[in-house]
Amino acid sequence: MSDPPHESLAERAVRLAVDNVAAGGKPFACIVVDAGTGEVLAEATNQVTQRGDPTAHGEIEAIRQVAARGRSDLAGCEVYVTAYPCPMCLGALYYAQPEKVFFAATRQQEGEYYEDGTRYMSLGTFYDEYAKPTGERSLPTHQAVVADAAAPFRAYAQAHPNSRPPSAR
DSSP, X not given: OOXXXXXXXXXXXXXXXXXXXXXXXXXXXXXXXXXXXXXXXEEEEOOHHHHOOTTOOHHHHHHHHHHHTTOSSOTTEEEEEEESOOHHHHHHHHHHOOSEEEEEEXXXXXXXXXXXXXXXXXXXXXXHHTTSOGXXXXXXXXXXXXXXXXXXXXXXXXXXXXXXXXXXX
């Protein structure tokens, strides 16, 4: 069970999402808070409809706002979202590394009223796509054969020797 500040911030995310729907947007919002001070670092809503950018989800927009403030990750932060993050946003959150993520609605609660699928997935199948072998996914993907596909990664490893995977050191 979350404590009152967490509930209050989750309620705020829900209100932002409802306001976004009233403004013609989709029902998602995200708030990023400094876990130590409680300062709100970002508030964002899903801007996909408004901008025509399929990556402009609330979580992505909030991460971008925090990055614009000079931070390269969300360490020391808590994130409050309207619903359990979609796979794209969940991946972004893993990369951003917040301390915790709080979501208001479950996937099931969201799915009772909302579907945001594409020709390759639905809300119900999207999470499962990632576990499938590449050749079995709905989005056709094929490896293109090039002379040296590892060249950019080798160049990066040479330029940043301390960032190499432990198995490559």
